[in-house]
Amino acid sequence: xxxxxxxxxxxxxxxxxxxxxxxxxxxxxxxxxxxxxxxxxxxxxxxxxxxxxxxxxxxxxxxxxxxxxxxxxxxxxxxxxxxxxxxxxxxxxxxxxxxxxxxxxxxxxxxxxxxxxxxxxxxxxxxxxxxxxxxxxxxxxxxxxxxxxxxxxxxxxxxxxxxxxxxxxxxxxxxxxxxxxxxxxxxxxxxxxxxxxxxxxxxxxxxxxxxxxxxxxxxxxxxxxxxxxxxxxxxxxxxxxxxxxxxxxxxxxxxxxxxxxxxxxxxxxxxxxxxxxxxxxxxxxxxxxxxxxxxxxxxxxxxxxxxxxxxxxxxxxxxxxxxxxxxxxxxxxxxxxxxxxxxxxxxxxxxxxxxxxxxxxxxxxxxxxxxxxxxxxxxxxxxxxxxxxxxxxxxxxxxxxxxxxxxxxxxxxxxxxxxxxxxxxxxxxxxxxxxxxxxxxxxxxxxxxxxxxxxxxxxxxxxxxxxxxxxxxxxxxxxxxxxxxxxxxxxxxxxxxxxxxxxxxxxxxxxxxxxxxxxxxxxxxxxxxxxxxxxxxxxxxxxxxxxxxxxxxxxxxxxxxxxxxxxxxxxxxxxxxxxxxxxxxxxxxxxxxxxxxxxxxxxxxxxxxxxxxxxxxxxxxxxxxxxxxxxxxxxxxxxxxxxxxxxxxxxxxxxxxxxxxxxxxxxxxxxxxxxxxxxxxxxxxxxxxxxxxxxxxxxxxxxxxxxxxxxxxxxxxxxxxxxxxxxxxxxxxxxxxxxxxxxxxxxxxxxxxxxxxxxxxxxxxxxxxxxxxxxxxxxxxxxxxxxxxxxxxxxxxxxxxxxxxxxxxxxxxxxxxxxxxxxxxxxxxx
Numbered sequence: 012x013x014x015x016x017x018x019x020x021x022x023x024x025x026x027x028x029x030x031x032x033x034x035x036x037x038x039x040x041x042x043x044x045x046x047x048x049x050x051x052x053x054x055x056x057x058x059x060x061x062x063x064x065x066x067x068x069x070x071x072x073x074x075x076x077x078x079x080x081x082x083x084x085x086x087x088x089x090x091x092x093x094x095x096x097x098x099x100x101x102x103x104x105x106x107x108x109x110x111x112x113x114x115x116x117x118x119x120x121x122x123x124x125x126x127x128x129x130x131x132x133x134x135x136x137x138x139x140x141x142x143x144x145x146x147x148x149x150x151x152x153x154x155x156x157x158x159x160x161x162x163x164x165x166x167x168x169x170x171x172x173x174x175x176x177x178x179x180x181x182x183x184x185x186x187x188x189x190x191x192x193x194x195x196x197x198x199x200x201x202x203x204x205x206x207x208x209x210x211x212x213x214x215x216x217x218x219x220x221x222x223x224x225x226x227x228x229x230x231x232x233x234x235x236x237x238x239x240x241x242x243x244x245x246x247x248x249x250x251x252x253x254x255x256x257x258x259x260x261x262x263x264x265x266x267x268x269x270x271x272x273x274x275x276x277x278x279x280x281x282x283x284x285x286x287x288x289x290x291x292x293x294x295x296x297x298x299x300x301x302x303x304x305x306x307x308x309x310x311x312x313x314x315x316x317x318x319x320x321x322x323x324x325x326x327x328x329x330x331x332x333x334x335x336x337x338x339x340x341x342x343x344x345x346x347x348x349x350x351x352x353x354x355x356x357x358x359x360x361x362x363x364x365x366x367x368x369x370x371x372x373x374x375x376x377x378x379x380x381x382x383x384x385x386x387x388x389x390x391x392x393x394x395x396x397x398x399x400x401x402x403x404x405x406x407x408x409x410x411x412x413x414x415x416x417x418x419x420x421x422x423x424x425x426x427x428x429x430x431x432x433x434x435x436x437x438x439x440x441x442x443x444x445x446x447x448x449x450x451x452x453x454x455x456x457x458x459x460x461x462x463x464x465x466x467x468x469x470x471x472x473x474x475x476x477x478x479x480x481x482x483x484x485x486x487x488x489x490x491x492x493x494x495x496x497x498x499x500x501x502x503x504x505x506x507x508x509x510x511x512x513x514x515x516x517x518x519x520x521x522x523x524x525x526x527x528x529x530x531x532x533x534x535x536x537x538x539x540x541x542x543x544x545x546x547x548x549x550x551x552x553x554x555x556x557x558x559x560x561x562x563x564x565x566x567x568x569x570x571x572x573x574x575x576x577x578x579x580x581x582x583x584x585x586x587x588x589x590x591x592x593x594x595x596x597x598x599x600x601x602x603x604x605x606x607x608x609x610x611x612x613x614x615x616x617x618x619x620x621x622x623x624x625x626x627x628x629x630x631x632x633x634x635x636x637x638x639x640x641x642x643x644x645x646x647x648x649x650x651x652x653x654x655x656x657x658x659x660x661x662x663x664x665x666x667x668x669x670x671x672x673x674x675x676x677x678x679x680x681x682x683x684x685x686x687x688x689x690x691x692x693x694x695x696x697x698x699x700x701x702x703x704x705x706x707x708x709x710x711x712x713x714x715x716x717x718x719x720x721x722x723x724x725x726x727x728x729x730x731x732x733x734x735x736x737x738x739x740x741x742x743x744x745x746x747x748x749x750x751x752x753x754x755x756x757x758x759x760x761x762x763x764x765x766x767x768x769x770x771x772x773x774x775x776x777x778x779x780x781x782x783x784x785x786x787x788x789x790x791x792x793x794x795x796x797x798x799x800x801x802x803x804x805x806x807x808x809x810x811x812x813x814x815x816x817x818x819x820x821x822x823x824x825x826x827x828x829x830x831x832x833x834x835x836x837x838x839x840x841x
Contacts, residue, residue: 065346066337069103070330078333079315081105084306091156092120094287094410095306097336105337106345110159110206110305114178115406115648116413117152117160124151124361125405125415125649127369129163130628133180134372134645134667134723136760137785138193144368145197145205147361152203154356158345159204159249161410165191165238166213166253168628168671169704170682170689172597174216177407177627177646181670182705182720183780184234185804188241195245202351204343207242208251209286211235211268212698217596217690220289223256226698229773232808232815234704240277248281248339252301254289261291269300282335294324302332358416362650369654371758374643374667375724382639383621384661384726385582391433394576395422396440396613397586397606399519404586404625406646408518409593415649421586421623424652428660438576439569440585440609444523445487445559452477453543459558464492464549472545484536485561489527492554495547504532517590518646527557570609574616582639583620584659585613591627596690600631600677610634623655629673632717643667661726666758666785668723668829672706672716679716681708702774706830710777721762721780721829727753727790731761731826736839741817743800743839745781747826751788759786763798764825764833765805768818768841773807775818778825781805800824805841817841 062070070078077100087096087109095110112118115126124147126132132144145163152160164175168182180187191207198205212224212235226235239250250273252263262268263285273279284303290296290310297315304311318324337346344350375383385393395401403418426435448459454474464470476499478484486504488495497504507513523529547556577583587606591597601607614620614637621640624630625647635641642665644655657663674680681704682689687697703711706720732748745763763782767775782798805822806815819841827833 062334062338063341066334066341069105069337069346070334072103073100073333075316075319075326075329077103078329079312081336082302082315082329082332083304083308083311085308093157094118094161097303104346105340108158108340109156110161111152111155111157112410113148113152113160113162114164114411115646116415117148117155117157118410118413119155119157120414121155122414122416123155123356124358124365125413125418126361126365127372127648127651128177128407128411128627128646129180130177130670131372131645131647131667132368133186133190133670134374135368135785136186136668136783137371138189140368140371141190142193142197143364145194146201147364149198149201149203150354151356151361152198153201154354156353157203158343159206160198161206161208161251162198163191163194163205163242164208165242166209166211167235167238167704169214171600171629171671171674171680172217172689173214173628174591174596175409175411175593176671177591178411178593180238182672183670184237185780186670186783187238191238192241192245195242195247199246199248202343204248204281204339206249206251206284207239207247209253209262210239210250210273210283211253211262212257213253213255213262215596215690215696216594218694219594220254221256221694222691223259223695224698225258225695227701228810228813229808230698230701233702236272237803239273243273243277243279248342250279250281250283252283252285252289254286261289263289263301264292264296264299266299274300281339282332293318297324297328297332302335362416365648366650366654369644369647369650370657370663370666372645372667373654373658373665374669375640375658375665376643376669376673376718376722377635377638377641378724379639382582382619383642383659385659386661389582389619390429390660392581393425393429393433393435394580394583394617395425395435395437395586396573396576396583396609397588398439398441398443399588399625400584400586401437401439402443402519402524403649403652404519404588404646405649405651406518407591407627408521409515411593412518418649419652421652421655424656425584425659428656428662434580436576436580438573440573440613441604441606442561442565442569443520444489444529445485445561446565448558448560457545457558461555461557462547463555464547464553466549466551466553468549468553470545470547470549472543474543476541476543478536478538478541480564481538482536482563483533485531485533487529487531487559487561488556489523489529489559490547490554490556491527492550492552493548494528494530495545495556497558498544500541505530515592515594517592519588519590527555566605570612573609574612577613577617577620580617581619583613583617584623585610585620586623586625589626589630597628600629600674602626602630607634611637614638621659623659625651629671629717631674631676633676635717643669661755664726664755664757665723668721668760669718670720672709672720672830673718675715675717679714681705702776707776707779710830716831719829719831721760721827722832723760723829725757725759727751727755727757729757729759729761729788729828731834734824734826734835734837736824736837738840739799741802741841742805743824743841744797745800745824745826746795746797747835748793748795749786749788750793751790754790756787756789759788759828760784761786761796761798762827762829763800764827764830765800766823766825768805768807768820768822770820771807771809771816771818773809773816775807778823778830779804780830
């Protein structure tokens with residue numbers, strides 16, 4: 012990357028009073044340095060906003076130890092189960108800060124509204140809905156005793172394997188920017204400080220703590236940074252630095268990112284914290300622009316005090332960081348007691364928004380012969396198949412996991428909606444939690460379904476497992492305390508994983524329905540006798556554990572049961588899952604386990620099968636043409652069952668569209684066969700696709716996706732007519748008519764795409780999303796709409812100028828139902 016300080020930009024945001032004061036203060040500091048001839052390398056001659064008198068008064072009175080205590084995490088003496096805690100300074104009336112995870116709801120020990128995953132919110136293409144989503148989280152965060160929300164995440168969906176794709180919005184910079192800005196306004200409008208993350212280029216979980224992301228200047232600015240800039244423009248008061256390196260420098264000590272771009276170019280007025288354990292230095296990080304280390308004090312505790320005392324860094328840098336933290340706290344009324352009283356939770360209001368988002372983002376991918384909605388006999392005779400048909404799949408794993416107020420079973424919701432007289436059967440199909448071991452499979456001395464270990468005791472077992480036939484076995488251990496140590500023929504089946512990975516095991520598969528923790532191990536077993544050794548500790552309160560198994564034989568029985576249920580019903584609703592979690596990427600686009608075989612068997616028995624996908628991201632579908640319909644519900648939150656039933660039965664139109672391209676398979680997507688692009692080679696990951704992220708790559712390479720960006724079906728039909736484009740300064744107004752030509756009310760999301768400028772000598776995409784509009788139209792209704800295309804969207808980043816340049820000349824404008832379903836076309840001069 013080059014000099015981050017922009018020249019005059021054609022797309023400059025208005026300068027705030029505080030930003031103007033920062034520039035004035037920076038000029039004054041530079042002038043003073045020149046006058047005194049100071050050349051000290053660690054003095055803070057930086058552009059900073061003038062803090063209010065309250066903050067400056069506190070800075071004068073704070074001791075060095077007290078200042079440093081505000082710049083790192085600590086243990087909360089009254090923990091609410093949140094992610095982080097920063098102690099205040101009681102003698103000066105500075106309160107502590109509690110920081111909670113919250114991509115899809117507030118993650119604490121108490122119950123909270125479990126909202127749909129952000130990717131499902133994004134599928135609605137509705138910034139107003141994003142603001143209301145943010146308001147729910149902001150209200151609940153304050154009600155649950157929190158001050159800072161560690162959300163939203165705005166990193167782009169770059170690889171379909173990334174484990175946190177469900178926590179973010181889109182592969183498109185414009186859509187992501189629109190949504191993150193509105194969500195932040197909603198969060199902070201309720202008095203909770205929002206944290207935009209992970210800054211920057213944190214687009215995968217594999218090797219996330221060490222990978223060096225190499226990205227050119229144009230790609231960085233056009234693709235990844237637009238969402239972060241929008242978050243700053245919306246007033247985000249905190250940012251979280253990423254784990255990874257960017258062009259050779261860790262993001263949390265990258266001066267170009269933290270100061271040159273974030274503050275000097277964009278005018279960020281908040282503070283920057285690390286991701287958890289993402290600090291790597293003291294002086295380099297602080298001087299680069301990092302303000303807070305989380306969740307501990309390895310670098311910004313005693314080491315920082317020593318650096319100040321020894322002259323390695325000026326205390327001015329400490330003051331700068333403290334000033335940023337205190338100014339944000341002051342602006343939210345946390346220093347003078349002017350913050351509104353903490354509200355009471357409103358679970359009913361939260362649930363209403365959760366339901367609305369889940370229905371609005373529900374995306375119908377495939378619907379042969381109008382199989383959906385379920386009507387007539389199809390609505391009266393239904394077989395529900397799949398573990399997530401019975402168990403609600405609320406949220407993904409890791410920091411996005413929320414303890415919901417409630418979560419109903421999709422099976423119960425379908426039965427309720429089908430009504431009396433309907434026949435709704437259920438078959439498991441794919442076993443997640445294992446079946447009891449056969450009697451006499453284990454030698455005496457163990458109760459494998461309920462082995463109790465007393466408090467303070469250690470229980471051991473050294474026995475024999477007898478296997479009748481060679482088969483693939485998945486061992487499943489359920490436990491309520493410390494995980495039992497289980498050795499099979501001398502090999503440990505469930506070892507504790509080092510680091511954060513141990514905490515992140517999925518939002519569905521890591522816990523049994525009764526709350527016991529779950530771990531699995533799959534291996535091939537030969538027929539005969541195997542030695543099994545178990546050691547289990549009772550701990551302070553004692554524990555109970557179970558040892559179960561899934562085998563080829565039990566799978567065959569489950570599939571056979573599902574086939575019988577499908578054959579006996581008129582229609583089938585088959586729920587399929589993929590359980591994503593932080594700190595772990597996927598290894599394939601295929602559904603996990605043996606679900607593809609289950610789908611093939613059920614669709615062969617009954618072709619009137621709808622597959623409901625509770626997955627994090629795109630999924631390969633070799634079974635697609637065998638199905639009647641495919642409904643993408645992602646992780647739909649606590650109201651997911653009701654929303655799914657509403658869409659299946661046609662109580663609402665499926666209102667979502669894809670915010671990411673779905674590849675055909677593992678061999679046809681932007682990082683396929685390109686290990687330098689993903690996951691990286693020798694610790695280096697190269698964004699060699701450049702600006703051609705997501706659908707732009709499919710267009711540039713002429714590759715057909717399984718489903719394109721923006722795709723989604725309705726229960727009615729729409730046409731677009733009478734396209735007209737007008738210039739508005741350096742932007743465009745794109746006007747056209749949308750008409751509902753069907754017999755049902757429905758939702759449409761027409762999208763505007765603009766082609767490249769003929770006048771720019773930089774890399775350009777074939778077309779980019781430039782605007783969109785969510786519309787609800789009654790049957791037969793027409794509406795004339797105008798979609799504005801702003802100057803930034805018509806501009807490209809010129810690395811020679813280190814700035815945005817308007818793409819002038821005659822540009823092609825398309826209106827379509829997806830990036831590949833383009834129905835109207837014209838040209839316009841820019």
